[in-house]
Amino acid sequence: MRDLLGGKGAGLAEMTRLDLPVPPGFTITTRACNAYTRTGRFPPGMWKQVEEGLSAVEAKGGRKFGDPANPLLVSVRSGAKLSMPGMMDTVLNLGLTDATVEALATSANERFAWDAYRRLIAMFGRIVKDINGHRFETVLERHKEKASANKDTDLGVPELKAIVAEFKDLYRREVGEDFPQDPIHQLRESVAAVFRSWNGKRAVDYRTFNKIPHHLGTAANVQMMVFGNMGPDSGTGVAFTRNQVTGAKELYGEYLPNAQGEDVVAGIRTPLKIAELRDDQPELYATLLRVGELLENHFREVQDIEFTVERGKLWMLQTRAAKPPARATVRIALDMVREGLISKEEALLRVEPDHVIHLLLPQFDDKAKSEAKKSGRFLARGLNASPGAAMGIVAFDPDEAEKLGRDERKPVILVRVETSPDDVHGVLHSKGVLTARGGATSHAAVVTRGLGIPCVAGCEEIQVDYDAAEFRVGDKVVRRGESLSIDGSTGEVFAGAIRTIEPDFDREVELQNLLAWADEVRSLQVWANADYPRDAARARKFGAQGIGLDRTEHMFMETDRLPIVHEMILAAPEYRKVKRQREALAKQLETATNDRRRDLEARVAEVDSRLEDLSRRYVGSLDHLGRMQREDFVGILREMAGLPVIIRLIDPPLHEFLPRYETLLVQVTKLRIAREDPEAFVRAATSEEDRTLIAEVRKAGSDLAKGIESLLPRKERLLEAVKGSRETNPMLGLRGCRLGIMFPEITEMQVRAIFEAACRLKKEGVDVRPEIMIPLVGLPEELRIERHALEDEAKKVMEREGISVAYKFGTMIEIPRAALVADAIAHHAEFFSFGTNDLTQTTMGYSRDDAEPKFLLDYVEQGILPHNPFQTIDRDGVGQLMRMCVQKGRKVRRDLEVGICGEHGGDPRSIAFCHEIGLNYVSCSPFRVPVARLAAAHAKLRQEAPRAKDR
Ligand code: PEP
Numbered sequence: 001m002r003d004l005l006g007g008k009g010a011g012l013a014e015m016t017r018l019d020l021p022v023p024p025g026f027t028i029t030t031r032a033c034n035a036y037t038r039t040g041r042f043p044p045g046m047w048k049q050v051e052e053g054l055s056a057v058e059a060k061g062g063r064k065f066g067d068p069a070n071p072l073l074v075s076v077r078s079g080a081k082l083s084m085p086g087m088m089d090t091v092l093n094l095g096l097t098d099a100t101v102e103a104l105a106t107s108a109n110e111r112f113a114w115d116a117y118r119r120l121i122a123m124f125g126r127i128v129k130d131i132n133g134h135r136f137e138t139v140l141e142r143h144k145e146k147a148s149a150n151k152d153t154d155l156g157v158p159e160l161k162a163i164v165a166e167f168k169d170l171y172r173r174e175v176g177e178d179f180p181q182d183p184i185h186q187l188r189e190s191v192a193a194v195f196r197s198w199n200g201k202r203a204v205d206y207r208t209f210n211k212i213p214h215h216l217g218t219a220a221n222v223q224m225m226v227f228g229n230m231g232p233d234s235g236t237g238v239a240f241t242r243n244q245v246t247g248a249k250e251l252y253g254e255y256l257p258n259a260q261g262e263d264v265v266a267g268i269r270t271p272l273k274i275a276e277l278r279d280d281q282p283e284l285y286a287t288l289l290r291v292g293e294l295l296e297n298h299f300r301e302v303q304d305i306e307f308t309v310e311r312g313k314l315w316m317l318q319t320r321a322a323k324p325p326a327r328a329t330v331r332i333a334l335d336m337v338r339e340g341l342i343s344k345e346e347a348l349l350r351v352e353p354d355h356v357i358h359l360l361l362p363q364f365d366d367k368a369k370s371e372a373k374k375s376g377r378f379l380a381r382g383l384n385a386s387p388g389a390a391m392g393i394v395a396f397d398p399d400e401a402e403k404l405g406r407d408e409r410k411p412v413i414l415v416r417v418e419t420s421p422d423d424v425h426g427v428l429h430s431k432g433v434l435t436a437r438g439g440a441t442s443h444a445a446v447v448t449r450g451l452g453i454p455c456v457a458g459c460e461e462i463q464v465d466y467d468a469a470e471f472r473v474g475d476k477v478v479r480r481g482e483s484l485s486i487d488g489s490t491g492e493v494f495a496g497a498i499r500t501i502e503p504d505f506d507r508e509v510e511l512q513n514l515l516a517w518a519d520e521v522r523s524l525q526v527w528a529n530a531d532y533p534r535d536a537a538r539a540r541k542f543g544a545q546g547i548g549l550d551r552t553e554h555m556f557m558e559t560d561r562l563p564i565v566h567e568m569i570l571a572a573p574e575y576r577k578v579k580r581q582r583e584a585l586a587k588q589l590e591t592a593t594n595d596r597r598r599d600l601e602a603r604v605a606e607v608d609s610r611l612e613d614l615s616r617r618y619v620g621s622l623d624h625l626g627r628m629q630r631e632d633f634v635g636i637l638r639e640m641a642g643l644p645v646i647i648r649l650i651d652p653p654l655h656e657f658l659p660r661y662e663t664l665l666v667q668v669t670k671l672r673i674a675r676e677d678p679e680a681f682v683r684a685a686t687s688e689e690d691r692t693l694i695a696e697v698r699k700a701g702s703d704l705a706k707g708i709e710s711l712l713p714r715k716e717r718l719l720e721a722v723k724g725s726r727e728t729n730p731m732l733g734l735r736g737c738r739l740g741i742m743f744p745e746i747t748e749m750q751v752r753a754i755f756e757a758a759c760r761l762k763k764e765g766v767d768v769r770p771e772i773m774i775p776l777v778g779l780p781e782e783l784r785i786e787r788h789a790l791e792d793e794a795k796k797v798m799e800r801e802g803i804s805v806a807y808k809f810g811t812m813i814e815i816p817r818a819a820l821v822a823d824a825i826a827h828h829a830e831f832f833s834f835g836t837n838d839l840t841q842t843t844m845g846y847s848r849d850d851a852e853p854k855f856l857l858d859y860v861e862q863g864i865l866p867h868n869p870f871q872t873i874d875r876d877g878v879g880q881l882m883r884m885c886v887q888k889g890r891k892v893r894r895d896l897e898v899g900i901c902g903e904h905g906g907d908p909r910s911i912a913f914c915h916e917i918g919l920n921y922v923s924c925s926p927f928r929v930p931v932a933r934l935a936a937a938h939a940k941l942r943q944e945a946p947r948a949k950d951r
Pocket residue numbers: 549551651814834835836837838839901902903
């Protein structure tokens with residue numbers, strides 16, 4: 001139904017069926033809109049149906065459209081299948097003309113009638129005829145000033161009549177014809193304008209951002225007008241059936257007495273909290289409560305309702321599923337299960353992975369906040385309209401916010417008096433929004449909550465001055481470009497930046513309850529990528545069931561280890577060369593006699609002495625590193641006691657551990673020049689790089705000259721080594737298992753360290769489950785060789801320690817060839833783990849570092865690619881390889897354990913795919929573990945009931 005009638009139309013139809021007080025009306029379908037978009041005309045027969053619908057409305061309302069005695073007024077409101085709050089257009093008060101306004105003035109009241117007429121002309125002019133809305137506002141403001149009226153409601157009949165006359169002149173000047181006096185003509189043009197607003201800039205931006213398909217179209221709802229601005233017993237409001245911040249079961253929203261609907265949403269006046277109605281108008285409050293409950297029970301979802309009270313009578317104008325922010329969504333889902341309204345499975349599907357991400361986003365550190373308060377940086381408190389902490393630089397202009405946020409990737413806080421649908425492009429690219437006016441259901445609040453962007457609204461203490469590009473709070477001034485922090489959970493606003501802290505998972509009790517249900521449902525396990533014991537501890541707390549990737553090379557990168565790693569890398573190639581020479585000489589010696597033998601023996605002695613020196617450097621530094629790695633492994637294996645830990649042997653090319661060639665070249669050149677006049681070098685130093693180099697020089701010798709003499713040869717040696725190991729395409733060069741084959745001492749050292757750690761822990765009674773993983777295998781032979789050498793090493797350690805440890809041996813699948821020959825590879829592997837970062841690079845032929853900044857994002861924008869394949873698995877290509885690989889691998893080894901450890905392991909859509917092809921687990925960063933637990937449950941539930949719901 002929503003496909004055709006849109007969300008609003010479907011809601012109105014349902015409310016009518018439920019016998020709720022809905023103003024009579026009808027809905028023109030999205031199909032008509034799509035036909036209009038295609039041809040620029042209404043489809044044949046549509047208008048006749050509109051006229052029939054209108055007659056029915058006239059009959060129900062007891063008034064006639066355009067009748068100068070008893071006129072019916074109608075609205076035309078947009079409403080798409082998926083909610084796009086405020087992104088499309090609506091025209092109200094249609095049917096008012098010079099003739100009918102008089103009738104309305106007699107039957108209702110004069111002031112009200114002329115006020116409605118001036119609103120219609122402005123709205124029709126702006127929306128249907130594209131007249132700049134400021135033109136109308138300027139006229140209105142001028143009259144307000146002249147009449148010393150503070151508010152619109154202070155304007156009297158004579159002023160309103162004068163305004164109508166001026167609006168009509170303005171209309172004529174801008175459009176070149178009179179404001180239409182034929183109501184049917186007004187209606188026709190308004191329906192067309194509403195259809196056109198589907199493709200307005202803000203609607204298109206919003207859909208692109210929210211990945212809403214562009215072909216859906218909007219419906220147009222034609223409905224009898226009811227008026228909230230007919231005096232103190234009238235009013236208009238927006239209410240949610242549960243609190244949108246906490247999720248508590250209570251009416252939440254706002255009410256504006258004596259006002260029309262847009263006044264609430266536009267945030268023009270700050271309204272009353274709906275809770276205040278409980279005392280002020282208890283009957284209305286009770287009715288709303290009853291209607292809210294009825295709707296919630298009917299739809300089994302929290303409802304977001306709009307209503308108007310016309311002279312004491314409640315009219316329902318809209319109901320739709322609310323989109324509460326993360327914390328409220330989780331609580332509501334759990335509460336509704338407790339209340340017996342929905343099942344656990346439905347509750348799980350109500351919470352999106354993005355909600356979980358949001359709950360685990362950094363928050364302001366309370367200590368930093370109180371320090372900021374002490375130092376006078378607290379500025380004001382507004383309404384906590386959309387939760388979360390945001391920090392950024394201030395922009396007042398939505399265009400600027402978009403430019404800074406999207407193009408320059410800077411964090412921006414958009415500050416506005418209030419936001420309107422025309423500001424959405426700026427909101428989309430801001431980290432947070434601060435408004436001076438408007439309540440919890442103002443435009444800013446509704447849009448940011450939907451987007452998960454923190455917002456403080458209605459912060460009335462701030463005085464925004466767009467012209468000066470600044471805002472003031474008392475004598476404090478915050479200017480454009482300065483930094484600002486807002487806390488959308490508390491409503492606080494601070495000047496400057498505030499430190500954030502990681503969220504406390506222990507305190508997220510509701511989320512943990514929900515995730516426990518997810519665990520009952522899902523079949524895919526969730527592991528984590530963690531390199532250090534502290535990451536492993538966090539992952540475990542978040543619910544990880546194993547470590548899917550421990551990248552051991554990260555342990556090499558620590559500053560205290562780098563000098564040893566350098567020593568090892570510098571000696572490695574030479575060591576290999578000399579060792580080969582020694583082996584060749586030994587072979588020759590076997591058959592040599594007399595002089596030749598003496599000659600060879602002398603050379604052996606010489607080679608041995610070189611080998612001894614190199615071995616001291618190479619094997620010595622490896623031993624040193626080995627001892628350090630052993631302690632690393634003890635830490636991580638202990639932390640993960642009872643769970644599998646996949647340790648991947650060294651992967652990156654060795655030169656990644658060395659300084660960059662270009663940096664070294666510059667340094668060596670500078671040092672060579674500095675030799676001539678060290679003092680001059682120091683005097684001329686301006687850059688950060690120069691200062692770092694001088695610090696190194698000072699450390700290397702007692703004075704500058706000695707420092708240079710000591711440092712320069714070392715840098716020259718390093719430069720030579722880097723030059724020798726540089727590669728044109730390092731991603732495809734000497735790395736992964738190729739390193740282990742060329743320099744077996746390195747991977748042997750790692751395996752020794754793993755098994756020494758495992759044996760030690762096992763002796764202590766710790767349940768250790770190491771799994772050794774070889775990266776970048778493409779040939780089965782590579783894995784066979786590695787496995788053979790490394791298992792030998794493992795066995796030696798276990799023999800020496802007198803204890804055996806259960807382990808697995810496996811490989812990453814990260815180049816297409818490995819996937820193609822997975823059956824042959826499975827002979828040598830107990831497990832596979834998809835390294836989809838590399839597998840995507842090698843399958844697509846993209847280097848990620850080059851592709852993302854140069855063309856990939858454009859490809860996505862232009863629709864050449866559906867999404868960034870480094871974030872979401874490219875199902876058709878990479879995915880096909882994965883599917884085939886799993887099948888081939890399991891043909892050879894039925895119990896083959898298969899997982900994924902590329903970044904896709906934390907992406908909900910990719911997780912669904914992993915579930916589909918039968919992986920055992922996904923492995924992702926620790927913070928993603930809760931998200932993955934939910935996404936894995938979703939994958940299972942959706943697979944079981946693919947078309948369960950028209951969501
Ligand atoms: C991968 O390629 O997906 C992977 C996990 O390895 P890395 O990112 O370390 O290359």
